[in-house]
Amino acid sequence: MYKNFFKRIFDFILALVALPFWFIILFIIGPIIYFQDKGSIFYNAPRLGRDGKVFKMYKFRSMKINAPDLRNDDGSTFNAEDDPRLTKIGKFIRKTSLDETPQLLNIIKGDMSIIGPRPDLPEHRDLYEGNEERKLEIRPGVTGYNQAYFRNTVPWKERIQNDIYYIDHLSWWLDIKIFFKTAISVLKREDIFVTEKNTNSNKNKGVGM
Structure with a gap:
């Protein structure tokens, strides 16, 4: 009942409540993004949604105009603290996760949920193997579960298996734990960028569920 009905209701209500606070962020961050390099405030990224439907995921733009698309060996998006493609304000909103806040609009539209697997690029669907397409259920x-407990410290394929674990154990209580774990990680700015050191150290990290 929660998975198929109440989860969407909670998402919609909480997103509406948070929307006025997000407008404050928009009015402060938006002009800074624009005046640093006279580019668009938003980055509208195509992503895979439920049942494989492609939608536009909204983010505050953190990179310079016409920045090249860099990928890791596993096909996931390159993400590093010293990434020269980031603007000055971009580094700040990445570290504080403010770049993700426009996704409140995606939640209201029904494209996204507050808690769930982080969406992949459309072309990643061709790279799914075995049960990995279950991520789109x-x-x-x-x-989400992976974002809260491991963030960017595990390989892409392992993230997908964490997402499937979440789908198989989805509950109101699990969502509550993920929400507060995410809040703590954001406040501590933990595991935002990929490094060899924290990737190796997190392979044996206990999730404590």
Whole structure:
């Protein structure tokens, strides 16, 4: 009942409540993004949604105009603290996760959930193997099980298996734990960027569920 009905209701209500606070962020961050390099405030990224439907995921733009698309060996998006493609304000909104806040609009539209698997690029669907397409059974989330406990410290394929674990154990209580774990990680700015050191150290990290 929660998975198929109440989860969407909670998402919609909480997103509406948060929307006025997000407008404050928009009015402060938006002009800074624009005046640093006279580019668009938003980055509208195509992503895979529920049942494989492609949608536009909204983010504050953190990179310079016409920045090249860099990928890791596993096909996931390159993400590093010293990434020269980031603007000055871009580095700040990445570290504080403010770049993800426009996804409130995706939640209201029904493209996303507050808690769920982080959405992949459309072309990643061709790289799914075995049971990995199960990731598309539910709406993607602004944050999720993998994002809360491992963030960017595990390979892409391992993230997908974490997403499937979440789908198989989805409950109201699990969503609550993920929400507060995410809040703590964001406040501590933990595991935002990929490094060899924290990737190796997190392979044996206990999730504590």
